[in-house]
Amino acid sequence: MDAQAPLWLGIVLYRTEPAALALLQRSLDAAARHPRAPALTLRQLDNSPPARNIGFGAAHNKLMAEAFEHPATRAYLCVNPDAVLHPDCLAELWAEAQLNPRAALIEALQHPDEHAKPYDPATHATPWASGCALLITRLAYEALGGFDERFFLYCEDVDLSWRARAAGLHVGVAPRALVHHYVADRTADHGSVAQMEKSAALLGEKVAASPELRAVADLRHGLKFAKARW
Amino acid sequence: MKDALAALGRAAFGEGSVQRARSLDELAALPRGPVLVALRHAGSTSRLLSELIGEGSAEPAVSEQQALAAFARLGLAVRARGQAADPAPRLALAAATGKLLRALLESLQPLSSADFLLFALEPGAAPAPLQSTLLSVVVRFSGADEVALDRTLFALACQRSAPLELVVAAPSGAALLEVESALARHAPLQTFTGRALAADGAHFSAAAWAAGVTAAQGRYLAVLEAGDLVYPHHYPDLMTALAREDAGVALARGRSAQLGPAPDGTSFVSGKTDEAALDLGSLIRERKLTAAAALFDRQRLGAFALDRLDPTAKDPEGLLLLRLFALLAPAHSAAALPSFEHPARAWPAPARSAELPVLRSLGDLEQLLALAPAPPWLRYRVADAVNSAFRALSGLWRKR
DSSP states (O other): OOTTOSEEEEEEESSOOHHHHHHHHHHHHHHHTSTTOOOEEEEEEEOOTTSOOOOHHHHHHHHHHHHHHSTTOOEEEEEOTTOEEOTTHHHHHHHHHHHOTTEEEEEEEEESSOOOSOOOTTTOBOSOOOSTEEEEEHHHHHHHOSOOTTOSSSSHHHHHHHHHHHTTOEEEEEEEEEEEOOOTTOBOOHHHHHHHHHHHHHHHHHHHHOHHHHHHOOOTTGGGOSOOOO | OHHHHHHHHHHHHOSSOOEEESSHHHHHHSOSSOEEEEEEBTTOHHHHHHHHTTOOOOSOOBOHHHHHHHHHHTTEEEEEEEEEOOSSOOOOSOHHHHHHHHHHHHHHOGGGGOSEEEEEEEEOOOOOOOEEEEEEEEEEOOSSOHHHHHHHHHHHHTSSOSSEEEEEEEOTTHHHHHHHHHHHHHGGGOSOEEEEEEOOSSSHHHHHHHHHHHHOOEEEEEEEEBTBEEOTTHHHHHHHHHHHHTOSEEEOOEEEEEEEEOTTSOEEEEEEEEOOOOOHIIIIISOOOOGGGEEEEHHHHTTOOTTOOOTTSSSHHHHHHHHHHHHSOOEEOOOSSOOEEEEOOOOOOOOOGGGOOOSSOHHHHHHHHOOOOOOOOBHHHHHHHHHHHHHHHHHHHHHO
C-alpha cells in the first residue's frame, strides 16, 4: 500500500464484526493482486464508541480529504465494511472510470441480488450510485466537495449523485465489478426508520430549493429514487 | 446382463480380462485385484412383487446397502456401477396390474427397476462417512458460460453457512480447467473447500448430478447449476427449517431473473419474478421447482437414492423431488423473501399425470407444499412506509 497510489480506499466502521472485516480484508487483498488493479492505499475510520460517531458522509469526507491532498490520487473508493469485493472488482471499477472523461461516480454492481434501479446497458449511466462500493474521481471531488455532511446516514449517496449529474458529470455502474452486499432481509429498528425519514426530508428540501437538482431528481418513486426494473 | 457387465468393465478398466463374481461369497474368495460383480437385486420390482403374491424366489439376493457394506469390509472401492433388467421376468399378475405396480415402485425408487446390480471394483478405501456439520453444494457447469459459473461461486463463497464444501462437476477438458481456475480465484476468501470433478457422458446434467452427489462429503447437500445465485441466508434458513421440522428435505422460495446480452457483452438483468409459493402447480403442472430450492439432510433421508436422476425424463430433477415428497413431507424456510435466484429458463413441457404415479394423493401433496410464512418487519417494508410520507412531502414542495 502506497501513499502515492492513484487509488485510495476508505472504510468507515461502526461496531463492525471482526469476522466481517477480516473477510472484506481478504477480498481486498485478492482484488488488489489483480494484474489490472491500480496500486492503492487503504484507510479506515472507526465511528464506534468511545469515538464520537460523526456519520457516514462526514467520516468518508475526512478520509477523502486526506486522499486528495496527494496530487497522485486520481480516485477514492468508499467501501461498506459488510461488503466483499470480487477479485476483479478493483480492476473493473478502475477500467470503467477510464471510459468516460466526465466520470464522477462509478459504483460496483451489487451481488447476488442486483440493485433494481435502472442503468443504461450501453453507456452504464444510472440515475444515482450507491455508496456501498463507490468510486469517486478527483474530478467529482473538486467539483462537488464530497458528501453533504448534514446527512448523518442514508441518502447522502443519492444527493451526491444528483449533484454530479446536475453539474454535467457522469454517474455510472461498472457491470463487471461485483461487490457482495445483501441487506434486504435485515430488520429495521425505530432509529433506522427515523434516520431514513430525516435524510429523505433533507433531500427533498434540497431538491425543492434547487432548480438544477430538480432537473435531475426523481421523487416520483419514493425512496427508490428511480423507476425500478423489477 | 453379461453384455452390460462387460460394457461396465470396459468403461472402468479398458479392454482386457478382469475377474468376475456372481455373489458376495465368490467375491470374497477371489484374489485381490480389479473385479466385476453382478448381484441379484433384493429391491427389484420383480422381486418385491414376487414376494407380494407369494411366489418368492429361493435365489439369494442383496440390497444395494448390503452390497456396499460388503465391499467396504473386503477393502474394495466402487470404480463404476450399473444395472440390468432380467430379460424374462416371470410374474403371475395381470399385465395392467403389473405395469401399474411397477410404475408406483419405480416412482419411489428408480433402482427398483434393476434386477441385477453391476459393479466394477478395485482395491481401495471405502468412501468416508458423511461429515455431520458439513454443507456440500454440488454445482453443475456444462462449460457454456464461465461468467455465470464465476458469479455462482462468488455468491456461494459469501453465503453464511459453514463449514462449506463446493463440488463443481464439468465435462473433461476446457470446462474442467475453467472450474479449477474459478475455484482458485475465490479460494483467498477462505470460506470453503472446493474441488473440480469430471463428469462425462451423453446426459451431462444427470452425470454431473451423480458424480457430484457421490463425491460430496457433507451430511447437508444442495445441487445448483452454474448461473444460480444463493443469497447469504439461503442455507442457514434451510438448515433451521430441517432442524425445526426434523425433516429430510427443506425448500425455499426463489425468483427467476430475465437476462439478456448488453452491447458490451455483459449480461443485463431486465427483470426478476418472485415465485409466489411452492404449490403443486409450480411443481407438476408448470414444472418450475428447481433443485436449487432444496436442501437435503442425507442422514435423515437414509437409503433414498439421491444420486440418481433419470436422464431420459423431461424433468429429471422435478421427478426426483416428487418421488421424495411422496415419501416425506418437506420443511419450508421461514424466510419472508425469496432466498435464491436462477436465470429464467424454458421449462420442460408439463408431464402427463400418467407419468407421475405417486403414493400420495395430489391434494395431499398440495397441502404439503403450501407455504405461508408471515413476513417480519423488514427493511423493504420500512422503505415502503417511508415512501408514503415522502410522497406527501414532495407533493407539498411541488406546490411551493
